[in-house]
Amino acid sequence: MPAPRFVCTLELIPKIVVGGLVLGAIGTMLFGVIARYILLPITDWMDVDPVNFFWVEEVGETALAWLTLIGAAIGVGERSHFALSILVHRFPPGVRAYIHYLNYAVIFAFSLLVAWLGYKLAVLNHTLTSPGLEFSLAWVYAPMAVGGLLMAINAVKAGLDPREHTIADVKE
Numbered sequence: 375m376p377a378p379r380f381v382c383t384l385e386l387i388p389k390i391v392v393g394g395l396v397l398g399a400i401g402t403m404l405f406g407v408i409a410r411y412i413l414l415p416i417t418d419w420m421d422v423d424p425v426n427f428f429w430v431e432e433v434g435e436t437a438l439a440w441l442t443l444i445g446a447a448i449g450v451g452e453r454s455h456f457a458l459s460i461l462v463h464r465f466p467p468g469v470r471a472y473i474h475y476l477n478y479a480v481i482f483a484f485s486l487l488v489a490w491l492g493y494k495l496a497v498l499n500h501t502l503t504s505p506g507l508e509f510s511l512a513w514v515y516a517p518m519a520v521g522g523l524l525m526a527i528n529a530v531k532a533g534l535d536p537r538e539h540t541i542a543d544v545k546e
Contacts, residue, residue, distance in 0.1 A: 395440055
């Protein structure tokens with residue numbers, strides 16, 4: 375039975391966010407390179423105030439943190455995380471199903487740990503600000519909480535999918 379349209383739309387949101395973050399990070403880094411190697415020598419030559427581009431590093435690091443954690447959640451949801459099936463395909467279907475559930479239970483527990491620690495770090499650092507743009511450092515740690523929760527949700531969804539642990543049957 376196909377998923378309802380609402381669920382499909384909801385699953386699309388992290389992918390759109392990651393796509394926007396990739397484009398934004400590329401644009402920001404491109405501006406940083408242009409500012410450093412083209413605009414800075416021109417402003418030095420013309421003896422005018424240089425273009426301030428020191429914020430580029432902070433924006434890039436924050437975007438990378440969000441990209442990594444939301445991307446990891448997408449990877450869990452699409453079952454594209456790394457797996458070795460050297461021995462598992464030789465087990466009976468019941469054992470394979472148990473290993474499948476155990477695998478996603480471990481991912482779920484680890485994801486909740488990441489989310490909890492990310493939340494604690496965001497709360498601890500919310501009063502600190504970045505040196506260039508002076509935004510709260512909670513924005514740097516919040517992706518751990520958001521990505522951890524998304525990974526946990528996707529781990530439950532993938533773990534309860536009965537088709538997943540039968541894939542090894544098809545490959546034999």
